[in-house]
Amino acid sequence: GAVVSQHPSWVICKSGTSVKIECRSLDFQATTMFWYRQFPKQSLMLMATSNEGSKATYEQGVEKDKFLINHASLTLSTLTVTSAHPEDSSFYICSASAYYEQYFGPGTRLTVT
Amino acid sequence: DAKTTQPNSMESNEEEPVHLPCNHSTISGTDYIHWYRQLPSQGPEYVIHGLTSNVNNRMASLAIAEDRKSSTLILHRATLRDAAVYYCILRTRPGGTSYGKLTFGQGTILTVHP
Numbered sequence: 638g639a640v641v642s643q644h645p646s647w648v649i650c651k652s653g654t655s656v657k658i659e660c661r662s663l664d665f666q667a668t669t670m671f672w673y674r675q676f677p678k679q680s681l682m683l684m685a686t687s688n689e690g691s692k693a694t695y696e697q698g699v700e701k702d703k704f705l706i707n708h709a710s711l712t713l714s715t716l717t718v719t720s721a722h723p724e725d726s727s728f729y730i731c732s733a734s735a736y737y738e739q740y741f742g743p744g745t746r747l748t749v750t
Numbered sequence: 751d752a753k754t755t756q757p758n759s760m761e762s763n764e765e766e767p768v769h770l771p772c773n774h775s776t777i778s779g780t781d782y783i784h785w786y787r788q789l790p791s792q793g794p795e796y797v798i799h800g801l802t803s804n805v806n807n808r809m810a811s812l813a814i815a816e817d818r819k820s821s822t823l824i825l826h827r828a829t830l831r832d833a834a835v836y837y838c839i840l841r842t843r844p845g846g847t848s849y850g851k852l853t854f855g856q857g858t859i860l861t862v863h864p
Contacts, residue, residue: 641793643793669850671851671852673854680837680854680855680856680857681788681794681854682854683851683852683853683854686851728791730793730794732793732794732852734850736850737782737799737850738796739784739796739841739850739852740796741786741793741794741795741796742793743792743793744791744792744793746791
């Protein structure tokens, strides 16, 4: 299957700082990218959907000013967690889609101290 | 979004077949049935998907009921590496405002015994 990478795989940051997570589709052009968040022992929760060159569409309850998404090209999307707080600590997973197929990255573990 | 219902957990012995059920009684005509699995601390992995006909690939088989209100993922010979959370998801056809997004439920935790 297609490969989607995320960087970093884990990050620890101090409360109040911002963290950027990159998501890349390595061997295909992704028309749409998705960002998910997963808390321990819970399922994945969709945060937002983005198309290349367009503003992201956020799910209800997700703060768009806190979770900034940029989808600058067909192979790269970034999620920036601004002014991070301990409750933002979670496993963040991106997904890249080329029409019918959708592939997931390995995830980024964010810990805010 | 149309929802799916799966058992919370199932157990199997190694090298035996596993049948993972999924109910989706509110499925619409354009919904695809997707299965993904997730190992701990990893992103989900695509397993298989189908629309109306049964599907086979190197990982598994997908049996879809004639009325499409249920489906079964079949692992023909379970291995220890198949132990994971399996998600049955209805995916809308890409296009329009939904962009074919995947909405995950709680999934089925599959335990495989040696």
